[in-house]
Amino acid sequence: MASWQLTVGECVQVMAAQIEDNSIPLTITSPPYDDLRAYHGYTFDFPAIAAQLWRVTRPGGVVVWIVRDQVARFTESCTSFEQALFFRSLGFLVNTMIYAVRNPKPNPQRISYTPQFEFMFVLSKGKPAVTNWLTEPSKYAGISTNGSNGRAQGYIQGKNRTIQAHKRRGNIWWYSVGGSRRSDSHPAPFPPGLARDHILAWSHPGDTVLDPLCGRGTVGEEALPLGRHFIGIDVSAVYVAEAERNLQGAKPHEQM
Numbered sequence: 001m002a003s004w005q006l007t008v009g010e011c012v013q014v015m016a017a018q019i020e021d022n023s024i025p026l027t028i029t030s031p032p033y034d035d036l037r038a039y040h041g042y043t044f045d046f047p048a049i050a051a052q053l054w055r056v057t058r059p060g061g062v063v064v065w066i067v068r069d070q071v072a073r074f075t076e077s078c079t080s081f082e083q084a085l086f087f088r089s090l091g092f093l094v095n096t097m098i099y100a101v102r103n104p105k106p107n108p109q110r111i112s113y114t115p116q117f118e119f120m121f122v123l124s125k126g127k128p129a130v131t132n133w134l135t136e137p138s139k140y141a142g143i144s145t146n147g148s149n150g151r152a153q154g155y156i157q158g159k160n161r162t163i164q165a166h167k168r169r170g171n172i173w174w175y176s177v178g179g180s181r182r183s184d185s186h187p188a189p190f191p192p193g194l195a196r197d198h199i200l201a202w203s204h205p206g207d208t209v210l211d212p213l214c215g216r217g218t219v220g221e222e223a224l225p226l227g228r229h230f231i232g233i234d235v236s237a238v239y240v241a242e243a244e245r246n247l248q249g250a251k252p253h254e255q256m
């Protein structure tokens, strides 16, 4: 049975006190984006959080760090790039993916094209131990071809060179945001599908998934039904109470 543990607290302190070195196979998380939103009061020490993530991640483990920059005075903050380079300086391998929004909000600032994506930095402590490559239907499934390009990309196999029904996904993943499922107050929840896809891609059933900035607990809500254990931390008691309710609604589960 998948189990879960939620803690109200500052995540650097909680990780330092509760999580062993080299123990976590997968973290999926998202920091406050510059000062875009006011949460229920926080201090955010990025270098200390990154160092804790390096410490707790087990060899071959993955951290998915999802982040967007503030845009002001005609420039992005570039915080996301700085964070990716800092993770690399700690020793993480860095692969950049994009979370693209199908239904972005109109851009009130009119100083750039409508923001429609966020970075998903897939950081691994050495070669990832789990790579369950997600696939999508091939547009040209069943068609015979001589194309060497398709063979190189892995969606054409064998001598007959027939395009397979499914191919490996690209590194831009699309989601819609909002919707009727949300009844709680968090201003920036993950789309459930985004959390689910990363859980499936980088972990096995029975693994533990960590979100040290867990908000309303979306990662846990998706992890438990997939047979993964969940550890969530948030500085806000309000959000942790919401996460608690959401995890209780996710089946099957039992509390640690």
Ligand SMILES: C[S@@+](CC[C@H](N)C(=O)[O-])C[C@H]1O[C@@H](n2cnc3c(N)ncnc32)[C@H](O)[C@@H]1O
Pocket: 009, 010, 011, 012, 029, 030, 031, 032, 033, 039, 040, 042, 043, 044, 045, 186, 188, 189, 190, 212, 213, 214, 215, 216, 217, 218, 219, 233, 234, 235, 236, 239
């Ligand atoms: C972008 S939100 C995460 C939302 C989450 N992915 C979800 O689906 O609900 C970032 C969260 O980090 C929390 N937070 C900010 N600084 C923190 C810190 N130092 N320690 C723990 N939580 C923190 C905020 O309260 C906020 O809920």
